Every structure is written in C-alpha cells, then in structure tokens.
Amino acid sequence: MSDNSLFHPVSIGNVSISGNVFLAPVAGYSDAAFRSICRSCGAAFTYTEMVSAEALFRGSGKTENLMRRAEGEVPFAVQLFGGSPESMSAAVGITLDRVHPEVIDINAGCPVPKIVKGGAGSALTHNPEALHAVVGAAVKAAGSVPVTVKIRSGWDADHLSWKEAALAALDAGVAAITMHPRTRAQGYEGKSDWTLLAALVKLVDGRVPVFGSGDLFSAEDARRMLTETGCDGVMFARGAMGNPFIFTETRDLLTKGAFSPIPSETRLKTGMHELELLIADIGEVAACREMRKRFCCYTKGITGAAALRPRIVQCSTLSEYKQIFNELIVKSTISN
Numbered sequence: 001m002s003d004n005s006l007f008h009p010v011s012i013g014n015v016s017i018s019g020n021v022f023l024a025p026v027a028g029y030s031d032a033a034f035r036s037i038c039r040s041c042g043a044a045f046t047y048t049e050m051v052s053a054e055a056l057f058r059g060s061g062k063t064e065n066l067m068r069r070a071e072g073e074v075p076f077a078v079q080l081f082g083g084s085p086e087s088m089s090a091a092v093g094i095t096l097d098r099v100h101p102e103v104i105d106i107n108a109g110c111p112v113p114k115i116v117k118g119g120a121g122s123a124l125t126h127n128p129e130a131l132h133a134v135v136g137a138a139v140k141a142a143g144s145v146p147v148t149v150k151i152r153s154g155w156d157a158d159h160l161s162w163k164e165a166a167l168a169a170l171d172a173g174v175a176a177i178t179m180h181p182r183t184r185a186q187g188y189e190g191k192s193d194w195t196l197l198a199a200l201v202k203l204v205d206g207r208v209p210v211f212g213s214g215d216l217f218s219a220e221d222a223r224r225m226l227t228e229t230g231c232d233g234v235m236f237a238r239g240a241m242g243n244p245f246i247f248t249e250t251r252d253l254l255t256k257g258a259f260s261p262i263p264s265e266t267r268l269k270t271g272m273h274e275l276e277l278l279i280a281d282i283g284e285v286a287a288c289r290e291m292r293k294r295f296c297c298y299t300k301g302i303t304g305a306a307a308l309r310p311r312i313v314q315c316s317t318l319s320e321y322k323q324i325f326n327e328l329i330v331k332s333t334i335s336n
C-alpha cells in the first residue's frame with residue numbers, strides 16, 4: 001500500500017526541501033561526483049562529508065575542495081567538525097563566504113579516536129555543554145543560514161546522552177537534528193536503536209524537524225523508519241554506496257506503493273557517469289583508483305560481474321573501465 005503522507009517536503013529553517021529522503025554525510029564517499037549522481041536519482045538533499053573546521057581555519061586548500069557544490073546541487077549542506085567554538089565560528093564564516101551552502105551541519109557523531117580526542121564528533125554528544133558552545137558559535141556566525149546537528153545516542157550503553165545533547169542543540173538554536181542511534185562505542189556495528197529516534201521525535205515535539213539515520217539499506221527500511229519513529233526525513237548512508245537508485249526506489253515506494261527493479265544497463269551507465277564526474281574533479285589516475293570499490297558495488301548481482309571483479313579492482317584508466325563496461329553490457333543484454 002502506498003502512503004503519500006510519508007513522502008513530503010521539509011523545511012530546515014528558511015530552506016525548503018522538496019522531499020524527505022536525503023544522502024547522509026559519508027567521509028570518502030559523499031564527494032561532489034557521488035552527490036550529483038544521488039541528486040539525479042532522487043535524493044532531495046545532500047551533505048558533504050565532514051570537513052575540519054580547524055583545517056579551514058588554518059587555510060587548507062585541500063579541505064576547501066571537499067565542500068565544493070556539485071552542479072545543480074541546490075539546496076545542499078556542508079558538514080563541519082570541530083571541538084573549538086573559536087575555530088568553528090571562523091570556519092562557518094569561511095564556508096559561507098566561499099561555498100554559500102544553504103545549510104551548515106555540525107558533526108556530533110564521528111567515533112574516530114583522532115576526532116574525538118580533539119573534542120569533536122561524538123565527544124560533543126557526550127558533552128552537551130561543549131556541544132552547546134560549538135553549535136552556539138556556529139549559529140551566531142551563520143546569521144540567517146540554518147545550522148543543524150547530527151548526534152549519536154551517546155558514548156556507550158551506560159552513557160546515553162542524546163537527550164541532553166538534543167536539548168543543548170535546541171537551546172543553541174539548531175534548525176534540525178539528525179540522530180544516528182548508535183553509541184560511539186558501537187561504531188558502525190550492531191543494530192541502531194530506532195526506539196531512541198522515536199523518543200527524540202517526542203522530545204523535540206515539532207520544534208524543529210528530526211531526521212533519522214542508521215541501518216537504512218532498502219526502500220522498505222526507510223518506510224519502516226518513517227512509520228515506526230515518526231521522524232520527518234531519512235538519510236541513506238551505506239545503503240546508497242554503489243546503489244544511488246535507493247532514492248528513486250524509496251520515493252516510488254512511498255508515493256506509489258511499489259518500485260521497479262533497475263535494469264543492469266542503467267546501473268552500469270550510472271557507474272560510468274560517476275567515474276567521468278570524478279575524473280573531471282580529481283583527474284583520471286585518482287578517480288580510477290577511487291572508483292574501483294564503487295564500481296564493484298555498481299556491478300553487484302550483474303551477470304558476469306563476479307568474474308570481472310579481479311580486473312575491476314586493478315583498473316587504472318578510463319579505457320580499462322570502458323572495456324569492462326562493454327563486456328558487462330553484452331553479457332547482461334544476453335541474459336535479459
């Protein structure tokens with residue numbers, strides 16, 4: 001059965017977004033090329049991977065490349081991480097000046113020890129006072145541009161601080177809260193606890209939109225999260241890797257009650273298009289290397305792909321990818 005009410009526009013502060021199915025920030029994946037592909041497959045809103053406020057503050061050009069807007073990517077969010085209100089404030093100013101994103105998101109969930117040691121990422125969910133200071137500094141520096149925050153459920157099972165973190169974020173003036181309901185100790189293992197997301201929706205009580213992340217690997221998962229938790233929108237992360245079609249499928253499931261399988265040819269062509277966009281951004285050598293794991297995902301389940309995987313993971317040029325693409329197109333056409 002379709003449920004039109006589950007798919008709807010959302011507003012983050014003064015920013016209107018046409019739908020509530022988003023691409024999450026994913027370091028090493030959600031670059032401009034992949035975000036562009038996800039937008040063309042139906043993602044209504046996209047986030048850059050996390051960008052270091054400290055590095056921006058120090059003037060790292062490499063860091064600035066991470067937050068470039070993809071073509072036609074309006075609206076979009078730049079995600080920043082940092083543990084110091086001073087550098088966060090400066091980084092927000094630099095970001096707005098150079099990239100003009102419609103939304104700034106603050107990472108309060110990253111579990112990586114190096115990040116947490118600097119008081120950033122999930123250290124902020126663990127320390128609501130610090131979160132208040134960092135997010136408050138971002139809100140002040142951002143002026144009319146909405147600031148949002150992405151939190152975890154807490155540090156570990158004995159220290160679930162999501163409630164205090166969310167209240168601190170609201171008090172600091174955020175325009176939306178996303179929750180990935182795993183603890184820092186869980187990393188990306190185990191199950192995310194959607195009952196905590198439902199509890200956050202209740203706590204926030206409509207003051208700002210609440211978005212959910214965690215264990216969204218299919219359109220059905222997205223529908224279940226929206227239904228079970230009452231959250232305003234969902235964010236695909238690992239579920240979108242090599243499968244940007246998950247956005248089209250989710251939109252179709254939510255609006256029409258069903259979706260059609262994506263033809264192998266479309267999947268292969270989309271993978272090649274992503275490679276071309278990546279080459280335009282970072283050059284052929286780096287793009288071909290980066291695309292190896294992604295192309296393996298695109299070819300999953302396609303007739304003849306498993307046998308070609310050893311070649312895919314060694315591809316170094318566009319013409320090598322084209323050769324593999326052509327072989328797979330022939331095989332998948334024969335098998336259809």
Ligand SMILES: Cc1cc2nc3c(=O)[nH]c(=O)nc-3n(C[C@H](O)[C@H](O)[C@H](O)COP(=O)(O)O)c2cc1C
Pocket residue numbers: 024025026027028048049050079107109110150180188213214215216217235236237238239
């Ligand atoms: C490789 C990888 C990189 C990630 N990078 C970020 C990031 O830069 N910023 C962020 O807020 N979350 C990041 N996340 C967390 C995801 O956005 C998401 O919340 C998490 O993966 C849970 O969703 P899933 O279980 O559907 O993958 C990352 C996750 C993975 C697996």
